[in-house]
Amino acid sequence: MSLKIVLLQNKHLEDAAALVTTGYRALRERVPSLPSRYEDASSILPLLRDLAGQAPGVVAMRDGRLAGFLSGMVLPDFRGKRSVYSPEWANAVDREDGGETYREMYAHLSARWVADGCFTHVITLLAQDHDAIDAWYWLGFGLTTVDAIRDLTPVQGSTADVVIRRAGLEDIEQAMALSQALQRYLVAAPIFVIEEHAPLFPLNVEGDEGREQWLANSANALWLAYRDGEVVACMGLEPSSPEACYIIRDEKTISITSAFTRESQRSKGIATALLNHSLNWARSAGYDRCAVDFESQNISATRFWLKHFQPVCFSLIRHVDERTAWVHEEQTRRFVDS
Ligand SMILES: CC(C)(COP(=O)(O)OP(=O)(O)OC[C@H]1O[C@@H](n2cnc3c(N)ncnc32)[C@H](O)[C@@H]1OP(=O)(O)O)[C@@H](O)C(=O)NCCC(=O)NCCS
Structure with missing residues (x-):
């Protein structure tokens, strides 16, 4: 008809x-x-x-x-x-x-x-x-x-030899250095994406004052991974990201809004360890699920997130x-x- x-x-x-x-x-x-x-x-x-x-x-x-x-x-x-x-x-x-x-x-x-x-x-x-x-x-x-999206059950194989610590106000410089490296990664081939508020950390906050407020807010968390005293990776989380699709926004959803491992330290299980740590923290904070969004052209991110999360929306x-x-x-x- x-x-x-x-x-x-x-x-x-x-x-x-x-x-x-x-x-x-x-x-x-x-x-x-x-x-x-x-x-x-x-x-x-x-x-x-x-x-x-x-x-x-x-x-x-x-x-x-x-x-x-x-x-x-x-x-x-x-x-x-x-x-x-x-x-x-x-x-x-x-x-x-x-x-x-x-x-x-x-x-x-x-x-x-x-x-x-x-x-x-x-x-x-x-x-x-x-x-x-x-x-x-x-x-x-x-x-x-x-x-x-995924539930908060622990991920397998998170055995990297790193110390994970929550970033505080004193870590802003370290966080900014990782942020800028992430920025450079996203703007280069084959992703070619410019974040709207570059360079920044976390992604939707601008200026030193904004970043301090974000870090001081206990609802947010930026986890830093250390190896031999050096920060080698990070993972940032906040309640339901406004950047994410609508159908995952919920008071029981925590969103991963940034993740970065220094190039020389990749494929050693560091992001997996950070993810596991983040999921444990989210569970104890009363969340039910974790969300993430990423560019499909981002090969390392696609490989990593699809190993642990199930797609719910394609843009x-x-x-x-x-x-x-x-x-x-x-x-x-x-x-x-x-
Ligand atoms: C995506 C990213 C954060 C992953 O970080 P990573 O620390 O390399 O991740 P892991 O090492 O935990 O996992 C990557 C691989 O190492 C493997 N691995 C190696 N040793 C491991 C161990 N001891 N434990 C767990 N996994 C291990 C994993 O199985 C995984 O295999 P895969 O390549 O087949 O997926 C990293 O590639 C990155 O920084 N990319 C650029 C920035 C970026 O895209 N950020 C995300 C924006 S959305």
Whole structure:
């Protein structure tokens, strides 16, 4: 049966939220350590109401029923470009030919995004939905970021010969040196990512004062690993990172926001030991799960995190050729008129 694509309106939002939670339940069957709260549509609906007031969206109707919806928010300066971002709670499809539904919705909504000057499109998808991921791949999108999660059971093989100590205010200089090395690593091939607030430590805090406040806050922890009296690695954690995808944010989730081992010290089990130490600490602080996000182009991080964590969200990106801008105004007018 054919799909009809129309603009997203308030009357669609409850069904849209229900589609998101259906997908989330399917993901949680595979990753039981995810928080249960996002199985309830009332946790998603306020987000959709907010977004609907700010940004256009579309729905796909099949036989009078909602087969899918797609919306996204404008990011004025994502990696230096005006972009649009559809988080994992701002898009979903039902099980009947979901890939085709996504393709049709994107064909309509992307005209509006581009007419609005957004040539970079980013979407986050639930990791179990292989048909959806495939559909976006065929639309020209590629993987950029992975969100992953694990429970707090100890990891195996954490036998490195290091002393692990929590960083205090006196360690800021050491921490900054590691931060800058991490920064250089991320900006180089094959990752080529510039952190928005570089150089810094931890990643979302700026300035000496901000870093001191972060270290003084007992909810955060920066673990330093020492070998022969030298700091050789670190791992930073904080309650649910705002950088992470939404469906893992929960008071029982601790997020790893940074990890770095000096190049000469890699593959000796040091990050594994830091991870184990971090998980022990999180367990005794009352957390239930640990999350991390990383660039898919980061080979050492991908290898390390996927050994210990299960992916829950994949974020995909597409850059549209800006030289095509002249066609978009006409396309958008046709869609709005139809
Ligand atoms: C990702 C990173 C932090 C891992 O640090 P590391 O200290 O090398 O990690 P480990 O040594 O614990 O684990 C790496 C490997 O060593 C192996 N290993 C060797 N000796 C080990 C031991 N005694 N105990 C446990 N593992 C050991 C592990 O099995 C693992 O194998 P793998 O290469 O097949 O995955 C490090 O590669 C790094 O700093 N990368 C650059 C910065 C970065 O990407 N940070 C993450 C940003 S999200």
